[in-house]
Amino acid sequence: MKALEVKNISKIFPDKTKALEDISFSIEQGEFCVIAGSNGSGKSVLMSLIAGLDEPTGGTIDLFGNSAGLVFQDADSQILGETPEEDVSFGAKNYGLKKDELKQCVESSLEQVGLLHKKNAYARSLSGGEKRRLAVAGILAINRSVIIFDEPFANLDWPGVKQVCMILKKLKEEKKTIIVLTHELEKILALAERFIVLDKGKIRFDGSPQEGLSQNLEQWSIRNPITQYSSLKDLLWL
Incomplete structure (x- = not known):
């Protein structure tokens, strides 16, 4: 059963900057999805649209639940x-x-x-x-029906990264629907069932993590962690 469906999403800002172009994908309930992309790839813009913090220029976003919750990159800004x-x-x-x-x-x-x-x-x-x-x-x-993490390891030391990985692992075990936006694949990719790569506002890859690691990720300015780690199962900092 679907938790989220994104259809033909585009986002163009008033200065004519095209942040996203014809983005389509769906995520199943209980699925753990990692979306990777370099700075400027459009991943944070996409997640702000899914979380309802902004409106797309074109296309539709359907959440088959109440709505999505977003864990910001700057955790202090979320404390009320x-x-x-x-x-x-x-x-x-x-x-x-x-x-x-x-x-x-x-x-x-x-x-x-x-x-x-x-x-x-x-x-x-x-x-x-x-x-x-x-x-x-x-x-x-x-x-919330979907939980989104925007660069969850930013500015964290080793104990902080480990804490975040542990809570992500726990949420996965509880069958929560999780989306993680990160370029730090070595820390979390082992938990994912789904791996999407964004580059210049377009989806360049959408498939399994194992398939994704066989791609030339460097062409999209993403470092392939397998050059340092022996296999997918090692890509979790616990």
Whole structure:
């Protein structure tokens, strides 16, 4: 069953810059998809359209659920509450939950990402990896049908990368529909069932990770991690 269908999407900005051209693909429920592309490839523009933060110039996007939740590259920009508990409550309150239901929803979401013990901490004092996990908790609390991660390893140290990989692995095991935008394939590609390459606003490859690694990725300014790692199963930083 489909979770997302993108049909003939284009995006042209007022200055006539063409960010996306005739993009079409669909993602199944529970599928883990990595979308790779260099800076300027159009992947962040595409995800902002899927998340409903912007409108396409042409084409349609259908989400077969409520909507998509986006974990921003800059995790600090997504923090709205003083504490993790307040932050996760911010979105969940809009669902009209009663006080006890809201508390249970927030605590369950924080527990899922391993932050319940820090629910009363100062949210901005969390590590980079914890801030991304907090963003995931906020999305889980409002039950988004698709979770999108935009460059989830940006500016993280090794412990932070490991935390993000662990939560991605957990979400996959829970059959969540996941889209990860990254050029750092060596950190996460082993979890993916689907691999899409964007370049200059167009899809250049769409298939399995194993098939993708046999492509000349360098022609699209993507480093092939198999030059450093022996096989696909090694491409996960845990």
